[in-house]
Amino acid sequence: MKSAIIVFSPSGNTIQVGELLKVALEQNSINTQLINIAGKENYFLTEDKQVFLQEIVKEHDILFIGSPVYAHHLQYHVKDLIVSLPKPVNGWGKIAVPFITYGGINSGIALDEAGKLLRKSGRKVLAGLKVSSSHRMTRAFMKEEYNKNQPEDKTISFIEELIKRVKSVDMNSINDCSKHLKYQNIKMYLKAKIIFREKVWHEKRYPKVVIDNDKCIKCGKCINVCPVCHLKQNNDKSIERNINTQCIHCFNCILKCPLKAISPIGDLEKAKSFIESMIKKAKEDPGTCLYPKI
Template identity: 30%
Template sequence: MNICIIVFSPSGHTLQAAEMIKAAMEEQAMQVQLLNITGQKEVFKNNNLRGFLLENVNRHDVLCVGGPVYAGHLEGNARKVIKTLPDPDEHWGKLAIPFITYGGLHSSVSLQEAGALFHAGRRINIMGVKMASFHSLSQNLLPYKINEGKPGSEEEIVAREMARRLKQLSSQCKWDDVRRSFGYASLLHKVVLKFLDQDYFHGKYRTVRANPEVCNGCGICQKFCPVNLIEIVGQKAVRVDNGSYCLLCAECYHHCPRNAVVHDFVEQKITKKLNDEKDKYHEIPQSAVYPIVSL
């Protein structure tokens, strides 16, 4: 069985999860391609996601697409990948496995959204996966960060369970779509997030910039921006308009050695919010393969 895993991973944790999944599948003697679109110039600078996928995705039986959860939703670029996929044919497999990573508070409707998009593209959701991961915006929290060290050993177990199930399913010639099992979010989340998208929560904070009086043009922020929004012009980091939008992932903010990046979302909003919420609510189980099978 040939598998293609496509991943968008702004902070690297979804990529870690994808690598765990790849390793677990290879243990089951599957052929796996892992394609990371993060920071790809053809995708973000040239705005040619479809062309990039057509050129780089190998023939496969099963397609996995993974991305992080932002504001309760599957991140927009991961959604765009699923929407952009060609229809299933002899090259593009009809079997799909969405997977998401989230910072430990809630994965909300993200897996359900991914499953619905795959279904709309005439693919069959044969399972879904969620994995808890380090909440990269919790780096300034005290006395501890959220899910530091994740994905870790518990998520490796989930990856192996996913691969084991896929091995069993590979002998079948007919498959059921299991996307209904992805609808585990609370009714409140489903209702609220049906009307409030990621931009509602994040839009007014997309003003991330480098302070020109502090920036020395080292280029580190440019290196870490997952959507290629930063260029060095006149030895200063500047935002460019390439058709993408700032994710507020804060990779530029956390990696800048001179603290030159001004990030209102981190400094004014999210740190306090996470500090208030980090002990209140965690999904159980944090990481799982869906549908959940009782032993």
């Protein structure tokens, strides 16, 4: 059996789970390819995503798709990726497993969204995994990153259970389990659909990222950590925005800049208070879980 893992990991959480999954699969004699599309210009700066996928993804029997949760949703670049997947023929596996990472507060409806899109792509969903990870956005405006340093033991135990299911599956008669990824209540779906609309939050709610050209030393470190290729250098090495992609507020550039020439602008106290209230009201239990549950 062969597998492929495709992840979008802006800040490291999702690729970390992907690496754990790859190790476990290969320990069970399942040859595995791991791809992180974050920062890949030949993915983000092309209109035909499917051509990129056809060129880079090797033949496989089962496909794993990994995404962070952004504002209760499957990150929209991963939605686009799934829509761009070739049909499950000619070396593209017909079995799929989505997994998501989130900041420990609320995983929203992301896993269900992934399952529905994968099913619509012609694949059958074997299972889905959610993993409670550090809340990367809180690095920019809180004293301490929320939910950081999560132990890997629980994640590994769920991965081991997932691999048992993978190894026992009958490729010719698998039942689609995507309906089991709908584990949230109707109130959560209404909040996600009405309040937490990711692109609207990027445009109107999240702090704006501003570059101070007087402080910038044109080192380019911010460009190297931008997961969506939104930043680039012009002819005189000054940093400018690439209009072909939009900032997703991972804040990697802010944290990487050695001279603090990039900063978040907005009501940071309000953002901090909002996150703190979310932590008090909505911390998810169980934090990490494999669906369908045993």
